[in-house]
Amino acid sequence: MCKAQISIRGLTHIYHPGRPGERIALQDINGDICQGELLAIIGPNGSGKSTLARHFNALLLPTRGTVTVDGLSTTDPANRWEIRCRVGMVLQNPDNQLVASVVEEDVAFGPENLGLPPEEVRRRVDRALALVGLGEQRLRPPHLLSGGQKQRLAIAGALAMKPSCLVLDEPTAMLDPAGRREVLQTLLGLNREEGLTVVLVTHFMEEAVLADRVWVLSGGRLVLEGTPAQVFSQREGMQKIGLALPGPAELAWRLRSSGWPVPDGILTLDDLVACLAGLLSETGWGRRQ
Amino acid sequence: MLSGITLGQYVPGRSFIHRLDPRTKILACAMLILAVLVCNRPAGYAILTLGTLLALGGAGTSPRLVMSVLRPFWIILTLTLVLQLFFTPGLALFALGPLHVTREGLVLGGQILWRLTLLIIFSSLLTLTTSPLMLTAALESLLKPLKRLGVPAFDLAMMMTIALRFIPTLLQEAQQIIKAQQSRGAVFSRGGLTRRVRGLVPLLVPLFAGAFRRAEELATAMEIRCYRVGANRTRMHQLRYSRRDYIVLVGAGAVLAATFALRWWG
Numbered sequence: 162m163c164k165a166q167i168s169i170r171g172l173t174h175i176y177h178p179g180r181p182g183e184r185i186a187l188q189d190i191n192g193d194i195c196q197g198e199l200l201a202i203i204g205p206n207g208s209g210k211s212t213l214a215r216h217f218n219a220l221l222l223p224t225r226g227t228v229t230v231d232g233l234s235t236t237d238p239a240n241r242w243e244i245r246c247r248v249g250m251v252l253q254n255p256d257n258q259l260v261a262s263v264v265e266e267d268v269a270f271g272p273e274n275l276g277l278p279p280e281e282v283r284r285r286v287d288r289a290l291a292l293v294g295l296g297e298q299r300l301r302p303p304h305l306l307s308g309g310q311k312q313r314l315a316i317a318g319a320l321a322m323k324p325s326c327l328v329l330d331e332p333t334a335m336l337d338p339a340g341r342r343e344v345l346q347t348l349l350g351l352n353r354e355e356g357l358t359v360v361l362v363t364h365f366m367e368e369a370v371l372a373d374r375v376w377v378l379s380g381g382r383l384v385l386e387g388t389p390a391q392v393f394s395q396r397e398g399m400q401k402i403g404l405a406l407p408g409p410a411e412l413a414w415r416l417r418s419s420g421w422p423v424p425d426g427i428l429t430l431d432d433l434v435a436c437l438a439g440l441l442s443e444t445g446w447g448r449r450q
Numbered sequence: 451m452l453s454g455i456t457l458g459q460y461v462p463g464r465s466f467i468h469r470l471d472p473r474t475k476i477l478a479c480a481m482l483i484l485a486v487l488v489c490n491r492p493a494g495y496a497i498l499t500l501g502t503l504l505a506l507g508g509a510g511t512s513p514r515l516v517m518s519v520l521r522p523f524w525i526i527l528t529l530t531l532v533l534q535l536f537f538t539p540g541l542a543l544f545a546l547g548p549l550h551v552t553r554e555g556l557v558l559g560g561q562i563l564w565r566l567t568l569l570i571i572f573s574s575l576l577t578l579t580t581s582p583l584m585l586t587a588a589l590e591s592l593l594k595p596l597k598r599l600g601v602p603a604f605d606l607a608m609m610m611t612i613a614l615r616f617i618p619t620l621l622q623e624a625q626q627i628i629k630a631q632q633s634r635g636a637v638f639s640r641g642g643l644t645r646r647v648r649g650l651v652p653l654l655v656p657l658f659a660g661a662f663r664r665a666e667e668l669a670t671a672m673e674i675r676c677y678r679v680g681a682n683r684t685r686m687h688q689l690r691y692s693r694r695d696y697i698v699l700v701g702a703g704a705v706l707a708a709t710f711a712l713r714w715w716g
Binding site: 218220242245246249250252254256257258259260261262263265266269270271272273274275276277278279282283286302303304318319322 | 582583611612614615618619622663664667668670671672673674675676677678681682683684685686687688
């Protein structure tokens with residue numbers, strides 16, 4: 162049912178092997194990322210989320226094990242640039258990943274590096290800017306954009322390479338709530354409408370809820386995986402590694418444990434409100450006024 | 451403290467000069483500067499002055515803007531004139547105390563003053579009418595033939611582009627650091643010179659540390675987008691010469707030829 166786009170087999174990554182400061186960042190990770198899915202990777206600080214993400218486009222290479230993208234191994238230097246084209250990446254700080262002082266010039270940077278003809282670069286830039294909704298800002302300097310706009314610009318820069326997979330390393334960590342919503346809406350749109358595979362590394366549980374599947378990392382190991390409903394039903398397991406449930410799921414759990422007939426699998430505020438409204442009208446509380 | 455710093459002095463516009471290819475402007479500017487340097491005849495100065503007036507008109511520059519461009523240089527301009535007036539030996543015209551103003555001094559001083567003024571105007575016209583980004587693109591294109599000699603044209607242009615991109619960001623960061631330090635009692639604008647210089651240390655250290663961190667992340671971001679040193683990049687915006695550019699290049703070439711001719715055969 163799942164066509165694997167990125168396959169990870171026995172991946173172990175050790176920083177500075179055999180030298181002082183040696184540290185095992187990832188240990189024996191196995192898994193497949195499916196074409197067209199939205200995968201969230203969560204975990205506490207230092208659990209290896211970013212290290213894992215950087216293996217997907219050959220920024221880091223496995224110490225042991227393999228990572229393949231569409232069957233191309235990241236360890237083969239000949240594949241490196243092809244893999245970078247297929248797997249686009251967006252980093253956390255939008256200010257440090259924009260290279261040009263005009264929006265459209267920045268989006269053009271990737272395709273220009275590929276040596277594409279100017280007309281093709283133009284087409285890709287226009288399309289990428291339209292996809293993230295920045296068409297009207299195309300001649301502005303990036304430092305005058307809002308945080309959310311800057312991060313969407315970084316996404317456009319990745320999209321101009323025409324990737325089939327987009328990896329985002331905590332793209333919303335430095336944004337305000339409005340900027341975070343903008344970026345998430347853009348990502349959901351790209352995933353649902355353009356069929357782009359999206360890998361979202363995040364420490365916001367509310368963002369993980371939007372994913373098709375969730376991987377939970379702890380201490381460099383993949384400790385939990387499944388749909389958001391499956392993962393967030395493991396309240397104790399999550400707490401043991403220092404992760405909290407999303408707010409609505411936590412509230413639902415507390416109501417359930419104090420005797421209210423709240424069902425499993427409540428993750429979003431909308432689910433919770435619908436459930437509680439149903440309960441209240443059943444018990445007649447809603448009709449008091 | 452830092453808000454007064456603007457990047458370059460580009461004034462956007464749609465004038466004849468604005469719409470020239472940036473390469474044309476650089477080449478024409480170079481030719482005219484060379485012409486100013488070899489010029490030594492009144493006829494030559496007349497041609498150059500005419501050319502300057504044409505260029506100023508073509509750029510739609512107001513006399514006030516020209517004056518404001520020249521203002522920062524007034525000390526050096528006056529000083530050159532005065533030194534030439536009094537210290538050139540020759541036929542004395544009149545005396546101020548022990549100092550004699552000579553005829554040769556007047557001529558030479560006037561010439562040098564006018565030369566400097568023209569040089570300032572030409573180079574300012576270039577930066578007033580061309581955005582830094584276009585200047586970078588033009589330099590890259592002009593240096594491309596030198597690639598065979600080992601001049602890394604693309605990489606130089608990339609460095610300039612990135613510098614232009616990060617100057618506003620670093621200025622913002624500097625302002626933030628200043629505010630953070632001031633809120634903890636730091637004083638930047640009082641005291642003697644040593645105290646002021648020492649006051650800059652807590653500003654510069656975090657600023658440089660931040661810049662290095664940024665540089666590292668930027669390098670990663672560039673690698674993600676397939677940037678390779680020495681690879682053949684293309685450009686979305688292609689520079690193209692139009693008829694306008696040929697006219698200007700021929701005009702500037704003619705001025706240069708005329709001043710050369712006047713100097714050696716006039």
